[in-house]
Amino acid sequence: MDSFTRGVRNAFRNYIRTTSVVIILAISIGLALIMLISLFAVNDRIDSVRASVGTTITVAPAGIRGFQGGGELLTESDADTVSSLDHVASVEQSFTSRLTTDTDTTLQSAIDPGSFGQQNSGSSGQSGGAQMSPPPGASGMGGATMTLPVMVNGVQDNASLQSLGMDKLDIVSGEGLASTTEDNVALVGSQLATKNNLQPGSTFTAFDTQIKVVGIFDSGNQFSNSSLLMPIDTLRKLASSEGQINSMVVTADSSANVQAVTDSIKSEMGSKVDVVSQLDATSQALSSLEGVKSITRYSLAGALISASVILFLIMLMIVRERRQEIGVLKAIGASNVKIMKQFISESLTFTLMSAVVGTVLGFAFSNPVLNILINSSSSQTTQVAQGAFRGGPQGGPPGGGAPPGAGGPGRQVVSASQSALENLNAVLDYRLLVYGLMAALLIAVIGSSIPAWTIARIRPAEAMSGE
């Protein structure tokens, strides 16, 4: 038998005490494990939310949303400035205009104004850019049937959907736009093409210029299918707005850098821009997860500290109780290291037995505890998010509003919050067992070595005096 084995046997010298110690420690270790499992689950969910959010940041001129507000548009030199920032992978510029009779287009909008459009006919521009205009040939607004303007988006690349607020863009006939062309060409939304009998190769007039239709697209929503896409340089030239930009969609090189890029843009561009990242839209969801994470982190630390203190006090009590025995061991030739080794192995035995019981407790109670934490956070977050949503949309993407079905930022927040907190299950994987075991060993070593070291340092005669 050596010091280690003697320590293990010593752990069973008093069965009542051993049972009590194991139960108390197991509760602390179980609680720590529950918090560790919850922390891992929440961290994984935060990572997945961040990954699902994407890496894009929308930069718009300050005070301007679509065709509302006022101020100065951005310029290509602003885009160059943003492009040069660290962690910026790409910058998509967009320029948007509206075709009304003022711009002398032959096109008729494919969207029926309906009661919403009629209501806004007298308050131009107050509803996401739904400014009314009489149809070609009508004289004024009195009693005439109103039509909506036709939205035209200037794009750098028709494969880049983010700047268009579209989920998809299928070319149903003809071909797409070449990214570098300055020709007077356009891709026409399927509904607008049907309304105006347009096909690939046909032409229409806009900005007093003949525009050739190169293709028809389907975006999956009526709003975008009633609009036009033109090369951005062509559109800016025709609208006499060369070099101007309605907005930029900046892509960061990783989701982890979205916040850093957002901060850099705000710092570099100052008050001339409004910067909105998708990270902002889900910050409510993330904040609730971060709240749960904080609770679990503090609880984990508390559980570990309490386990350490419990073990420390128990070992202190045991060491003091065996003070005379330690003196005898020293008298017959035991070194301080051997005495410490004996007590550490005794402490390890307590801890490992408690860890086994604690792991079972952790398994059993991790999901119920996590559910309590999540439910508490979920109800608070949903209330906050719904409050924000009721406060009204804060502006849509370029073009005068969000596409139907996409919802506003408020709805996205509610959705993101709910999806971030739903189905959050605690799973025990090998990392938890490894970390848990390491923490338990650390607790055992710290909890026992200090009292053992203290007693091992004193001279045998003092230890044997029993005082």
Next chain:
Amino acid sequence: MIKADGLVKEFMTASGSVKAVDDIDMQVEDGKFVALVGESGSGKSTLLSLLGALSKPNAGSFLVDDTDITRLNDHDLIRYRRDSVGFVFQNYSLVPNLSALENVMLPMEFSGMPREERKKRAAELLSQVGLDGDKQARKPARLSGGEQQRVGIARALANHPRLILADEPTGNLDSKTGQNIITLLRELSRSENTTIVAATHDLSIEEQCDRIYRIRDGKFIDNGDDAA
């Protein structure tokens, strides 16, 4: 030979400094059985703890074959206690959850002896002190006082010490058992050529000792009448 010269051990108490051992000189030849006789609190146990390097003196020296034990560092003191000294205590001081055999194996474990070897020697030692068979596997609580003290003596002999320090070895035993224990120690000192210094106030021990030191208030009042 062991030789103490001017040993002093002082303790601080609430009422001031007390000299438990006060300028003690002694000299003991190898293989002798020496008794320290005195009343409780006379300083016997304190002197034994100085000789066994369980505590450090405030002054003086203690030589074992020309090595001054009072000048050894902690590491060498552990080696001295392990290899050169065996202790026998009044209350036996056995580890309660170890068997008699395992208790005797302890000092040999500390000296690094292989397990099988120390097991064999421990069994031999227990047989030598009169504990055979299943008693070797018993824990101290299942042995009588005399048997426990025999285990203590076997443990003290484990590493072939040149000095055995016995502190009131018969203090918790009846007179007949005590006499047997003293006889055992006496025989061992002769057969193993081990020096034995026993602290006692049992006058019956005197008859079997080679030399008796009488101590009072930390000083020898009679330092070395040959008794046997």
